Amino acid sequence: MVLWVIALTIVIFLSLLIRAGIIGHLDGSAEIFSLTLAVAANVLFITVGFVVAEITRQWWSIPFAVLIPLALYAIELFGNGTRWLLALNPLHGYIAANGQLPDSSAFAGQCLVALASVLLLIAVAMSRDRTRSAVTIGLIGILAIVPLVTGGALVASSNGQEWRAQADAELEWTTEKKNGVSVTVLSTYTPVLDQLTSTWARISDLTSTSDLAFTSLQQDLDPAYDPEAPSKTFFRLDLNPRAADIVSSSIEAGFNDVSACTPNDQSGDFWLQGHLIVQSWFMDRRAFGSNVSVDSDPRVGEALSALFSLSPDEARAWVKEHPQNIRTCSWGYADFEF
Secondary structure, three states: OOHHHHHHHHHHHHHHHHHHHHOOOOOOOOHHHHHHHHHHHOOOOOOOOHHHHHHOOOOOHHHHHHHHHHHHHHHHOOOOEEEOHHHHOOOOOOOOOOOOOOOOOHHHHHHHHHHHHHHHHHHHHHHOOOOOOOOOOHHHHHHHHHHHHHHHHHHHHHHOOEOOOOOOOHHOOEEEEEEOOOEEEEEEHHHHHHHHHHHHHHHHHHOOOOOOOOEEEEEEEOOOOOOOOOOOOEEEEEOOOOOHHHHHHHHHHHHHHHHHOOOOOOOOOOOOHHHHHHHHHOOOOOOOOOOOHHHHHHHHHHHHHHHHOOOOHHHHHHHOOOOOHHHOOOOOOHHHOO
């Protein structure tokens, strides 16, 4: 049964990998040891569940087995201690998207540690079966020592985080200029750079006569947001490689920089609708995504159509008159009546 589950996991993993290769929209290739570790971690957790159930044979064995990967996840999020020791965690490096990938040797070390853990767990499970030879169990335990020591040494030698790029200066950046706007991103994002530049050039043109004007954007690899202190204008790019649409995602993140959308007495009765209408207009989208339900209000479609009906000069003038509305999400339907 365990082997069937592991086989199914590998099939699903390969299917997702092929899908990513077909529809992927970023440059570069996957780290082979990173992919191997993803499979190894799944195999390890499946083995943990099997061994716990085999040893305890109690109703609580399943929730206990589930708690183990959750505990490892929590350790990765909140753990403090020796960096190389924390890096032995098979979930290390998978918690958040990062523009800097760990060294291949660190991934390889984690793979070997995961393999050794699986072998040790198998030996423990076999020891519960009296028909198993003690010699066989001992050999499996000894076999586990080699990948455990080798993997631990690889991780320790790279100190857990042997980054390929130690500083921004060592990263490969690409810049594109269009219609007076300069956009700089990691070279990994080159396939979407033209669309990024075109879309943000449109936004730059719309804001060019207002105090929201900007002429350059650079990707921020570690963005932090303070909703209580929005910036004066768009100034950076927060690119999410996991987003279905990286460009649209960057604009939504950009609005997090300039807009403080906490409803209050001054927000108006159209505050959320207005925010989404302007955001969609800036994206050059005449319809909302399937996850947005505000267009059930007929006024929303009317307001969005009204903005798209403006001439370029009228559009810039409208933005110039409403920077404070954009920053505070204070909207009334009258703001979209022309």
